[in-house]
Amino acid sequence: MKPAFFGINAAQAGLFLAALLAVPHLLPNEYYLSICILGCLSAVIAVGLNLLMGYAGQISLGHAAFYGMAAYATAIATTRFSLPIPVGMALGVLLSVAVAWIVAAPTLKLRGHYLAMATLGFGIIVSIVFNEAVDYTGGPSGFVGIPRLSLAGYDFASDLSYYNLMAVVLALVVLMSLNLMRSRTGRALRALHVSEKAAASLGVDIAAHKRFVFVLSAGLAGLAGVLYAHYLSFIAPASFGFSFSVQLVVMVVLGGMASVWGSVAGAFFLTALPEALREFEDIDILVYGAILVLTIMFLPDGLAGGLSRLARRLRRSGGAS
């Protein structure tokens, strides 16, 4: 463990936070702030999912379920049981963590496409529960009246205050992930990605490490979930279905596997893209699909890889001139 790395990480995350906090002052219109908030929420989940997919090499096609169950948990706790918001949020994240802990043991034994199927099936089962447990979740038409976030007497009523909060949360999550990957655990995770047998032979407890990273990423999804519920004040099962799980995976891959910054970029890119494509009217869906396909074809290592290659090329041409 080299403390110098953590200094670099902290500096990077600090710069990132400063950049995020500057964004609202550069936006021409407050409307773009809502996109940024949703982008931050997706980025928190994507960074967590990347720990699981990019570093540990395990896929999950059911992460929307953890996002959703935390959102519903805090929604129910703060309205039906009138619990304080921080308690509801803690319960939400705890629920995601606990469910992930239970599900991890039998699921993570599976490999490749079987693991994909198991997590997919889990996600579908959970989203059916959101739909069918009408008495608790409000069913398909959604859950109304979740209180807007207020913590320690401060009301996050304006979009700007909520965005600033999200920026801080995202920067912390990024910092945590960067540090984790530089740690012993991070190296163990990467080792088991390359070869489980080789890692095991070096004394890495495969099952425990996989479970740890699965639970961590589910917890981050849960964190995003509770923040989403108290931002929108309304949640519906359609937001937590298979499509969103797939979208999260696309964010991670599009951003660049095993790159924390890539996941952040992928999340913002995919959140903002449909809004940017509104100008295309009816054919926006085709443009969206084409951009997705072309990006992966021409940037096989994702936005992160593409950007760093671009930077290198610029540096080289700068040096030549």
Added chain:
Amino acid sequence: MLSGAPQYLVSGLTQGAAYGLIGLGFTMIFNTTGIINFAQGEFVMLGGMLAVWFAGSGLPLVAAVLCACAATAVVGALMERLTIRPLAGAPAINAVIITIGVSILLRGGAMLAFGKDTVVLPAFSGVTPIMALGAAIQPQSLWVLAVTLALLAALKLFFTATLQGKAMLACACQKKAASLVGISVARMALLSFGISGLIGATAGAILAPITMTAYDVGMMLGLKGFAACILGGLGNPFGAAAGGLVLGVLESFGAGYVASGYKDAFAFIVLLLLLFVKPSGLFGKAGVERV
């Protein structure tokens, strides 16, 4: 008087045969390329929508269905040629994301070309149900089952009696060895996408008279097909067909005897439990991993 069980069984088998065909498509592509094709469900959608479109433009029903299947096979082959082959060497997950992108394109294209309405294809031979063993059977159900069996038999023949089929099997077993003995793995991938498109479209076209179809039916059917081929054991075409039948019957009995709202959950819970006990599906071989 209708009794429950036989009716649930008939409905389940009809649905299951379609899931099996879709699963079969997944398996074909997986075997030669190692990727899961998320656009498989869109092939099914195209089969149904194109059949309706061809029938609407004046072709007789049979010709319309055949044209739809052929056109979708071409779409499958084009997809491989244009989006999958250029990726050679990239990680499999990239190819999977590409298939997601292609599925968005196909869905969007179908929406713009055919509109957003649900459409229906006439049944191949009437709608007067046949009563047997206390169950009402639609003639179209028999068509679905018969076509599924015929396709399975044809595939069996293809794999055992033709050079192309044997080459494809060889690819599935060991890609490198196959290419060493002179098999073009790239051509096999192209062929498998084509056949996959054909099988998917067939499922879509024979199912359309019963279930109707629309530009957005692909995703759900694709999921069920994926579940079918995992249930049967990935890589085994006949396992996928069997997995589909099991899945269909589970759903139908789930709706009948458990709660209809939870019928999909019921099927998936059984699937998960099975995977926990048997991590490579019903008929899958446990993989041996080299260190």
Added chain:
Amino acid sequence: MRLRAAALAVCAAILSALPAFAADPVRLGAVLSVTGPASFLGEPEKNTIQMEADKINAAGGVLGRPLEVVILDDETDVNKAVLATDRLLKKERVSAILGPTTSGNSLAVMGKAAAAKTPIISCSAAEKITKPVNPYIFKVAPSDRLAVARILAHAQKQGYKKLAILTVSDGFGQAGREVLKELVPAQGFELTADEVFGPKDTDMTAQLTKIQGTSPDAVICWGTNPGPAVVAKNRVQLGIKTPLYMSHGVASKKFIELAGDAAEGLLLPAGKITAAEKLPDSDPEKALLTAYTKAYGEKFNAPVSTFGGHGYDSLHLAVKAIEAAGSDKPEAIRDALEKTKAFSGIGGVFTYTPEDHAGLGPDAFIMLGIDKGDWVVIGE
């Protein structure tokens, strides 16, 4: 998904003809589910709003100013509906919002519009939208309660005692199911079965077989296409003779087309627009309804639906309120909307009061039957 270009073109044409017209446009916004699962609702709404806005502009606009409607597609996605509403409120600065199309999206964006003190005229049906009354939120789609009441009144007359319900597990079906589970027992019927199917399900024989086992006098199916068409087909396939009621969710020719012969003899409550030409000539709404039917059919080469009517009603209610208020200030529109009296729209006759922002009475629905592939109006 925007009308602006078209509307501006029309405006430009008029501007050149009428110099006096050179004023800032009156800006309205619309959040509609033009694509996605609810596109069957959102698309006719969008078409109708475009058509009617063009018509209003051709006739001189609103308050002597051109009318501009910014239509945004929410893809039937709640997050996109919120983003679209934000855009309309903060970037486009519209005076009022038409839509959203679905109940969930309406519930999700209500708070934002109310906070911005801008009125919303929702095209969705859920009672929660206007109950309790939020001063800024109005709706034009009739509540499910009215449709259920129509069915139950008919069932009572037939002497049915035992009813079974079969509902789709989406927002529409759930809303219907809640009202059905409340009203069926409350009006003295026995509820024998309560079954559900998924919006993408393709086979309902299992549910129907189960329902048949409880021998009801009639079955009520609550859903939107294509599910109910599958139910109708499965019913014929299983040889079930028990009468089947459908909901207003399938009150379009499309349903008859999908279900084919299986639609024969089915009954459903529907807005008058569904069978406009079948109404007696004495009906005061007939002229308006047939005119809209004709105009829509000519322009889009598609049959009208109740849903397009919601677009018509929301737009015209807003325009009428602007004219009554003599201003396009959101607050003024809200106040004028609340004073709307006996406005004859496509969905019925609207009267809003501070206590009632739903505006429609039980006469919004008539009972229709299906005979030889066409509607028949079932008398009272």
